[in-house]
Amino acid sequence: MMILGVVQWMQPVHGYDVRRELLNWDADKWANVKPGSIYHALRKLTEEELLREVATEQVGARPARTTYEITAKGAEEFMTLLRGNWWHLSTPPDPFMAAFSFLPVLPRPEASAALRSRAAQLQAGVERLREAQKADWFQTKPTFVSWMWELTIERSEAEIRWCERTAARIESDEPYLPTDDA
Amino acid sequence: MMILGVVQWMQPVHGYDVRRELLNWDADKWANVKPGSIYHALRKLTEEELLREVATEQVGARPARTTYEITAKGAEEFMTLLRGNWWHLSTPPDPFMAAFSFLPVLPRPEASAALRSRAAQLQAGVERLREAQKADWFQTKPTFVSWMWELTIERSEAEIRWCERTAARIESDEPYLPTDDA
DNA sequence: AGCGTAATAGCCAAACTTGACTGCACGCGC
DNA sequence: GCGCGTGCAGTCAAGTTTGGCTATTACGCT
Numbered sequence A, B: 001m002m003i004l005g006v007v008q009w010m011q012p013v014h015g016y017d018v019r020r021e022l023l024n025w026d027a028d029k030w031a032n033v034k035p036g037s038i039y040h041a042l043r044k045l046t047e048e049e050l051l052r053e054v055a056t057e058q059v060g061a062r063p064a065r066t067t068y069e070i071t072a073k074g075a076e077e078f079m080t081l082l083r084g085n086w087w088h089l090s091t092p093p094d095p096f097m098a099a100f101s102f103l104p105v106l107p108r109p110e111a112s113a114a115l116r117s118r119a120a121q122l123q124a125g126v127e128r129l130r131e132a133q134k135a136d137w138f139q140t141k142p143t144f145v146s147w148m149w150e151l152t153i154e155r156s157e158a159e160i161r162w163c164e165r166t167a168a169r170i171e172s173d174e175p176y177l178p179t180d181d182a
Numbered sequence C: 001a002g003c004g005t006a007a008t009a010g011c012c013a014a015a016c017t018t019g020a021c022t023g024c025a026c027g028c029g030c
Numbered sequence D: 001g002c003g004c005g006t007g008c009a010g011t012c013a014a015g016t017t018t019g020g021c022t023a024t025t026a027c028g029c030t
Helices: A003-010 A015-024 A035-047 A072-087 A095-100 A108-134 A143-171 B003-010 B015-024 B035-047 B072-087 B095-100 B108-134 B143-171
Strands: A051-057 A065-070 B051-057 B065-070
Touching: A003 A015, A003 A035, A003 A065, A003 A072, A015 A035, A015 A065, A035 A051, A065 A072, A072 B095, A072 B108, A095 B072, A095 B143, A108 A143, A108 B072, A143 B095, A143 B143, B003 B015, B003 B035, B003 B065, B003 B072, B015 B035, B015 B065, B035 B051, B035 B065, B065 B072, B108 B143
Parallel strands: none
Antiparallel strands: A051 A065, B051 B065
16 A cells, blocks of 8 residues: 555645656556555545545535645654565565466467567567656656666566477477476 | 465364464465454355364363364365466566655655565575575475565665666656656 | 363355456557 | 547546465474
8 A cells, every 4th residue: 555655746636647657657557556456445545544634625516625744643643654565575476477387388489479469568578668768858857766676677588488498398299298208 | 365375275264273274374464364354254254154063172261162174065166266366467566666655755765665675685685585495394385385485586676776776767867757757 | 180281174254366447647659 | 619539637436466364283303
């Protein structure tokens, strides 16, 4: 629940602002914060007294929007959460690993083709990021965003190499099971 | 729902077997299949007619165990799911990315220390895997398990390099915001 | 023989996420 | 002057995941 972080960073804010900011960061892709979750989270955090409602204003006949700010307890909790994720490494679930563990179920040609396709997709992602880093609008963004992207790029590149190598192994009919020629 | 896969691979099985096998693969760490999910999933899949109950036997006064096997429809669905995860790459949520995006909130010394610690933890993980690959019991396992671990290792190594580099940047007081010395 | 601990087998209520949906206002082309 | 698409602001029900709980048996150690 790093929604706390955004609230702290932009307070006071209302739900829609948080949503826009997070979508702007593509946070729906790499954090588990899709638009639907936000309002629920805000209410739950308020209940836990980590946030506090500040006001409820109305513009025209549109839905009222409630603005929130963080409480002292919330700031503390946020720091704890944040430190937790900085210091402890966690292994997020990776559907591809899951799929790969069933390798023998697929015909070899399909498996290697899929790996090469995966490599290509990763490559495309890398190039998009590289492009974006050069773009004008990017220069106004904090520098460390660039550092973040570098991590993504380097992880991807490692994976691309692995994909190619593994595809080659599959194509060359390396056996899946150990040949016990003892 | 790659529980289908395990059931197909070991049928007929009962819930506890699936659980043991998955824990054996450390699947609770990289797939979203923790023990509690299994029985619920089995029932749900049975309801959808992707699985079929085979028998319910009882040993002593212990809880009865129900064994399942996969149906034709289930096998088909499994293939679809499997292909989906082989061909489409997905970006699983990464709590570290989330945490890193709040970099400026932490004091610089702590941030760089955390990064170095992270690198060390990754390194330890890599060494454990390397060790395991050499162990005796490992030689009986399918070869492609080794390939899977290589992916983990290479991803980790890329990340280690990034951690060190980024830690150095933070220590050398590189600014977080663009200095517009235009 | 006695006792603590681990393994067996499974259930459940609560929490979390999510995609889809609602209704209003505003600017724009025709 | 009139539809109409788009942005705003948020709700909701439904589906998933999960941590923790129960109760019995087997086993190792003293």
